[in-house]
């Protein structure tokens with residue numbers, strides 16, 4: 001069958017997922033991808049992800065933000081595509097795949113995906129904030145009263161204001177009563193707050209350790225759409241063996257009925 005799509009969500013970060021092993025999806029059609037992701041004129045999603053063949057790994061992940069442009073690494077999308085590859089029988093319970101930021105190892109067990117993220121070699125200290133690349137660029141800033149914080153207004157202002165045209169994803173974080181951290185993220189390319197951002201959650205866990213706000217190297221981070229866990233090792237400010245773990249679920253299947 002042609003034009004079949006699946007919808008996945010990982011802690012509320014939602015993606016249209018397409019098996020593009022036949023290479024037929026028109027991935028240069030930015031307007032089509034944006035329309036597919038549009039929440040009123042399309043299916044509605046934070047991004048669209050293609051699963052493609054790769055000669056050296058189990059598959060290739062190609063990720064587009066909701067604006068139709070190819071994005072940098074998506075941690076929740078990475079977890080969701082592992083669940084999708086498992087569903088398609090492309091992989092068993094373990095995989096190595098390639099994404100825009102390089103190789104990723106992952107395991108899946110009962111919808112829970114643990115995804116190895118790229119190493120973080122530098123955490124930049126800014127005024128009242130940190131900045132790092134966890135596969136995607138992330139600004140991490142602590143705030144009081146995160147629940148009522150205006151993430152969309154402040155995130156949009158800082159995304160361009162501090163980081164220029166290319167911008168950055170903007171994360172706001174507050175310690176919670178369970179010893180972990182609560183996070184809310186303004187996502188570049190979605191240009192809105194999303195319910196969860198995996199590379200952002202990873203940046204927050206590393207950032208809180210870097211600042212000495214926790215001594216733990218396995219850190220629960222709660223997003224609006226669900227809870228994730230980040231674990232890592234650290235040597236002299238270099239972070240490696242970083243894993244992002246949490247649920248990733250298929251929520252429905254459908255057929256694209258328009259071309260553009």
Ligand SMILES: N[C@@H](CCC[C@H](N)C(=O)O)C(=O)O
Nearest residue numbers: 071072074075076197198199
């Ligand atoms: N939701 C993603 C982050 C996607 C990348 C980002 N929007 C960008 O291109 O900057 C995640 O789960 O990591």
